[in-house]
Amino acid sequence: MAQWKKALVLFGQFFKFGCFTFGGGWSIVAQMQKLYVEEEKTITSQELLDITSVGRSLPGTMIGNVAMLYGYRVGGMLCGIACVIAMITPPMIILSLITYFYTLFRENVWVMNAMTGVRAAIVPIIASAAINMVKGAFRFPPCYILTAVAFILYLFFGVGCAELVVIGIVGGILICEYYERRELKKHDHSAD
Amino acid sequence: MITVLIDLLWSFVKIGFTSFGGLSMIPLISNEVVSHGWMNLSEVSDIVAIAEMTPGPLGLNCATFAGIHAAGIPGAITANLGVLMPTFTLTAAAAIFFQKFQKSRRMGQILTGVRPVCIGLLLGVIASFSQTNYIIDSAISLPAILIGIIDFVLLFKWKVSIPKVILLSAAFGLIFFR
Numbered sequence: 051m052a053q054w055k056k057a058l059v060l061f062g063q064f065f066k067f068g069c070f071t072f073g074g075g076w077s078i079v080a081q082m083q084k085l086y087v088e089e090e091k092t093i094t095s096q097e098l099l100d101i102t103s104v105g106r107s108l109p110g111t112m113i114g115n116v117a118m119l120y121g122y123r124v125g126g127m128l129c130g131i132a133c134v135i136a137m138i139t140p141p142m143i144i145l146s147l148i149t150y151f152y153t154l155f156r157e158n159v160w161v162m163n164a165m166t167g168v169r170a171a172i173v174p175i176i177a178s179a180a181i182n183m184v185k186g187a188f189r190f191p192p193c194y195i196l197t198a199v200a201f202i203l204y205l206f207f208g209v210g211c212a213e214l215v216v217i218g219i220v221g222g223i224l225i226c227e228y229y230e231r232r233e234l235k236k237h238d239h240s241a242d
Numbered sequence: 243m244i245t246v247l248i249d250l251l252w253s254f255v256k257i258g259f260t261s262f263g264g265l266s267m268i269p270l271i272s273n274e275v276v277s278h279g280w281m282n283l284s285e286v287s288d289i290v291a292i293a294e295m296t297p298g299p300l301g302l303n304c305a306t307f308a309g310i311h312a313a314g315i316p317g318a319i320t321a322n323l324g325v326l327m328p329t330f331t332l333t334a335a336a337a338i339f340f341q342k343f344q345k346s347r348r349m350g351q352i353l354t355g356v357r358p359v360c361i362g363l364l365l366g367v368i369a370s371f372s373q374t375n376y377i378i379d380s381a382i383s384l385p386a387i388l389i390g391i392i393d394f395v396l397l398f399k400w401k402v403s404i405p406k407v408i409l410l411s412a413a414f415g416l417i418f419f420r
Contacts, residue, residue, distance in 0.1 A: 141298025167415020200362025222355020
């Protein structure tokens with residue numbers, strides 16, 4: 051019973067997120083950051099970053115994947131499914147309406163201007179999520195290099211997210227092994 | 243009707259499993275929906291424009307649009323479920339796996355590398371959105387930048403909620419663009 055209630059609450063929250071999924075789903079992450087990390091404190095900003103990375107690198111749509119991962123994390127599979135369905139319902143309703151009033155929508159100057167305004171909000175919204183997630187994302191100095199490499203490969207060479215995550219996995223293991231071994235050596239020396 | 247729905251489901255399951263979100267989906271989607279006659283090429287390019295203006299990611303919006311053209315509202319629901327199939331299978335499995343191994347040493351190492359990569363990706367997304375959203379008709383749009391700055395202040399200084407910022411920006415758009 052408790053799980054159904056939790057799923058219902060999550061359904062309401064993700065339905066609201068779904069109404070404002072501009073910018074390819076990144077604004078969802080920003081909204082989750084505000085509600086779950088800052089207000090409810092159900093997850094940390096690092097966990098949200100982990101969920102985002104995993105969700106972004108799996109096939110399908112990012113927001114569906116992120117919703118599933120968060121829902122499962124806080125309440126099991128039922129909550130995961132509830133989050134996904136809730137998240138995609140508003141875009142589906144909105145686009146169904148637009149499809150029927152398609153030409154009207156495309157040629158309306160007011161609509162276009164309002165949407166240009168909304169698009170101008172995307173960068174600040176994504177930035178608000180990014181700034182919070184930076185905290186604790188860099189465990190060792192070489193991690194900054196990984197960020198720079200990912201940025202350059204994504205922006206200038208069009209490398210996909212799945213490939214970038216593989217680079218992150220390999221890089222992470224190498225960096226950690228290096229630092230963990232160095233730490234071990236230090237202990238050996240101090241033991242002598 | 244049933245055969246159309248099955249066709250839709252299968253096409254969008256394929257699209258779902260072979261795409262990784264965003265604009266990378268377009269060639270795949272356009273192939274499937276044009277070859278089935280659900281949309282023509284100019285409708286595909288229109289839907290890309292609409293998908294960027296409306297809430298919802300591109301893949302789901304295309305599914306809704308093509309689904310409605312092919313079989314009305316049931317078509318839209320079927321096509322959406324198709325795109326979401328990887329979420330209900332692969333991502334669900336990943337969620338279980340992730341929960342189990344989150345505390346392991348190796349997972350800790352992996353996340354140490356994946357987190358910075360994701361930050362890099364976020365910065366990349368910000369950079370590419372800055373180009374498309376503040377440069378309109380190949381000229382820097384001062385009104386758009388002004389709205390961006392106002393939104394920054396609203397979000398960071400006054401902690402205004404994101405839905406409110408989006409609605410306010412739509413209102414600014416009506417005032418500033420003429």
